[in-house]
Amino acid sequence: MALVAGGALIGWIGHGHAGDRESKERxxxxxxxxxxxxxTVWKTILAPHQKLGMHRHEHGRVVVALAGGTLTIPQDDGxxxxxxxxxxxxxxxxxxxxxxxxxDFNDSGQPLEMMVIEMKRR
Numbered sequence: 001m002a003l004v005a006g007g008a009l010i011g012w013i014g015h016g017h018a019g020d021r022e023s024k025e026r027x028x029x030x031x032x033x034x035x036x037x038x039x040t041v042w043k044t045i046l047a048p049h050q051k052l053g054m055h056r057h058e059h060g061r062v063v064v065a066l067a068g069g070t071l072t073i074p075q076d077d078g079x080x081x082x083x084x085x086x087x088x089x090x091x092x093x094x095x096x097x098x099x100x101x102x103x104d105f106n107d108s109g110q111p112l113e114m115m116v117i118e119m120k121r122r
Contacts, residue, residue, distance in 0.1 A: 039117055046071075046112045052104040056096040061118040064090045069108025076101040085114065 033041040054076055065085035074080040106112045
């Protein structure tokens with residue numbers, strides 16, 4: 001499968017996804033939901049004050065906040081930005097620029113839960 005959480009958020013490392021199905025040492029969970037020729041879908045759960053390691057997304061994606069909060073997204077060049085995720089709302093995130101990585105950090109006091117729908121090129 002190809003996905004980056006990641007990180008979360010949001011993916012599986014190596015193909016645009018952040019992490020494995022479950023990584024207890026980082027207090028995160030990535031749960032595959034669906035995949036076909038057009039999309040890959042997974043659920044990400046990120047515990048309070050926990051982070052998802054550096055990763056990248058090769059394709060744009062929709063993130064639907066199931067349990068919202070604030071996500072800090074550090075960049076491999078030292079910069080970062082915040083994304084406030086409101087429960088029940090959907091957000092579009094572009095593909096990462098070529099060669100660039102980012103992480104995800106849950107700044108919230110509550111777990112962040114999101115469904116990620118990553119587009120694929122045909």
